[in-house]
Amino acid sequence: FDVDVAVTNPEKVGNSLPMFRSKTFSVRRRFSDFLGLYEKLSVKQSLHGCIVPPPPEKSVVGMTKVKVGMDDPSSVEFVERRRAALERYIQRVVSHPSLLQDPDVREFLERDDLPRAVNTQALSGAGFLKMINKASDAVNKMTIKMNESDTWFEDKFQEVENEEQQLRKLHALVDSLVNHRKELCGNTAVFAKSMAMLGNSEDNTALSRALSQLAEVEDKMEQLHQEQAASDFFIFAELLADYIRLLGAVRGCFDQRMRAWQRWQEAQSTLQKKREAEAKLLWANKPEKLQQAKEEITEVTKAWEARVTQYERDFDRIGMTVRKEVLRFEKEKAKDFKSQIIKYLEAMLQSQQRLIKFWEAFLPEAKAIA
Amino acid sequence: MRSVSVDLNNDASLLIDIPDALCERDKVKFTVHTKTTLSTFQKPEFSVPRQHEDFIWLHDTLVETEDYAGLIIPPAPPKPDFESPREKMHKLGEGEATMTKEEYAKMKQELEAEYLAVFKKTVQVHEIFLQRLSSHPMLSKDRNFQIFLEYDQDLSVRRKNAKEMFGGFFKNMVKSADEVLISGIKEVDDFFEQEKTFLLDYYSKIKDSTAKAEKMTRSHKSTTWNFFYLFIFLTLKLGKLSDLFEKLRKVEGRVASDQELKLTELLRYYMRDIQAAKDLLYRRARALADYENSNKALDKARLKSKDIPQAEEHQQQCLHKFDKLSESGKRELTGFKGRRVVAFRKNLIEMAELEIKHAKVSNIMTGSHAERTHTLLD
Secondary structure, eight states: OOOEEOOOOOOOOOTTOTTSSSSSOOOOEEHHHHHHHHHHHHTOGGGTTSOOOOOOOOOHHHHHHHHTTOOSHHHHHHHHHHHHHHHHHHHHHHTSHHHHHOHHHHHHHHOSSOOOOOOOHIIIIIOHHHHHHHHHHHHHHSSOOOOOSSTHHHHHHHHHHHHHHHHHHHHHHHHHHHHHHHHHHHHHHHHHHHHHHHHHHOOSHHHHHHHHHHHHHHHHHHHHHHHHHHHIIIIIIHHHHHHHHHHHHHHHHHHHHHHHHHHHHHHHHHHHHHHHHHHHHHHHOOHHHHHHHHHHHHHHHHHHHHHHHHHHHHHHHHHHHHHHHHHHHHHHHHHHHHHHHHHHHHHHHHHHHHHHHHHHHHHHHHHTOO | OOOSSOSOSOOTTEEEEEEEEEEETTEEEEEEEEEEOOTTSSSSEEEEEEEHHHHHHHHHHHHHOGGGTTSOOOOOOOOOOOHHHHHHHHHHHHHGGGSOHHHHHHHHHHHHHHHHHHHHHHHHHHHHHHHHHHTSTTGGGOHHHHHHHHOOSOTHHHHHHHHHHHTTHHHHHHHHHHHHHHHHSOOOOHHHHHHHHHHHHHHHHHHHHHHHHHHHHHHHHHHHHHHHHHHHHHTTTSTHHHHHHHHHHHHHHHHHHHHIIIIIHHHHHHHHHHHHHHHHHHHHHHHHHHHHHHHHHHHHHHHHTOSHHHHHHHHHHHHHHHHHHHHHHHHHHHHHHHHHHHHHHHHHHHHHHHHHHHHHHHHHHHHHHHHHHHHSOO
16 A cells, blocks of 8 residues: 555645644655554544544555556546545545644644554554444443433434445445446447447438437437546545445544443442442451551542542543534534535536537437438 | 338328237237228228237238238337336335335336336337338238238137248248348349348448447436436435436436437337348349249250240249339339438437437426525535
8 A cells, every 4th residue: 555646635724824834735645644644643532532534445456456557547547536535534634623733633734754654454454444343342342331311422323323324325326326327338339339330331321421420429428428427426426435434433432432431430430449448447447557558548549539530521521522523523514415416416417518519419410311 | 109110101091000008917919990991891990909929920921922022021010028127026026125115116106117118119119010011002902911900800810820831931041041142143233233232231230230229228227227226215315305316317217218219219120121121132132043043944945945835934934023023122122211211310300309308307407406405504
């Protein structure tokens, strides 16, 4: 996965953010650098509860083809697909207020020579969603279960899971539609050639001309189908794929909150045990050892009390962060879907208008047949 | 609906149509309705039920008739093919458990529409066959044609007898021998020389185009179906967008079926018609071969001074037959040219107009939806 990918993505940062050295700048990054950035962000305590945008998936097949240097359209498509995905990834990162402040992010954007990312094995090997699901399973296996007084978290989590399932199904359908359109492209091109041959064979002059024109129209139709398929794919399918991964990241936050809760509960039960030990000692009635032992126990108990307080605070903080993040996420998602849908519809409108022009140009040729 | 051939059913003395048809399992029963002013028929108006096999019987008897050797016999209608919708119906049955009641009802509706489309197509093609016959000065008078139209009993007995008589032998002969014979013959007439070259070449090209058009149409239809599953899915999520997709899909479906009727069916029909024209050339080539053989036989007879009058008579017969075929053939082929060009013109115009119409409709729907989406509050 070590290939130079130039993500044409100049960051125009306004005057309101003096932390950046200049207004517009660009750097060269490897795919593994993007994965590395995610790795760094995902383990930061300070970001727990935040929805950290997940990086695009690695694709062994696609990469191998590009490495071998095949110039065919599918590897060109693959590179473009990856470039666009990386661009969306970074844009999501910088549009997150907390992440924009993060020093690792700034380093990623600004530093000319970035040290090679290590430890991206988890991501590159298993892929983002597999990683999330593995962590999720670990959380579920923990024996202490939460009793929520506020059902918001439970309900929201269920919603997120359902939505992820639905988007998966939808993505599969769009994928299938793209493939069918590509097949239609191929068949249309073949038909166009055949029609051209038939036109050459035709002995009536005007009809021969019309058939040749028809062949040209069908050629143009093939192009339209091609563009429509690209639109379906780049606008629709990739949007769905991004959100399937993002919803995985949302689930990840909920899991982090669970883990924080469990840590707090475990600390509480440990504290309980220490207190019981302290109480036992008080009943033991060995006056000589009592004072010293009592001091030791009190130290330990106090330390655990502090931990419990800390972990409870952490848990509350993460809870608030998760709530805030989810609300922000939902807003962003609605915006994202809306703008992509508009893009998709506009591409469709263009396509339809061109189609009309093609056939309107053909009509007089057909009428001229005598 | 009547579009692949033109100028049919204009003569009021004999008007034929297929007003309805029944689909029973695999068999289609066509109602053949005739209105006539001719005294050769017993009644001025009548209807009979006919099966596809009856049409084939009629076609075959016409092909076998010596007197019609100089005519282009209209191609037999192809067998009704419900394969595609039947396959989908099967898949629907299998997937029933995983669908909601609403989804299932919608898909069933779609399937029924597809069945109907195939149905209409097969009715059209059977109807055109009969109308070609009724518009032909000679063929319309054929005795078997009259029986086909009028006989109110089951034709299957006659069909069986015919099969025993001919046993499909002639058909096989034509298929395997015609190309070689037609190309090999030494042509004396410029007209036929040109026609032969043209038809042989055109046939191979139109056969190819027909196959490619079929593939394209099938692809188009399956894209539409895919769109359909997508729509069912979107109803769960993106509200209004799914309405648009459903409407677009319906229009796409109409585009695909219009293209099939105006283009694919047109090509298919004329491919078969050209085959019929080639059959005519074959019969004429055969007659020429017979004539040449009879000349050789006459020379031999003269040499041996034996059976000269018979040989002379035979030679005269062959010549006469060949001349008759050439005269009739020329007339038929010239008529065919005109017919073909007119039909192509009509269908290509109609196809272009429909494509424009559908695209404009789609464009308006998409445009208004895009507008609505823009104004949606975040």
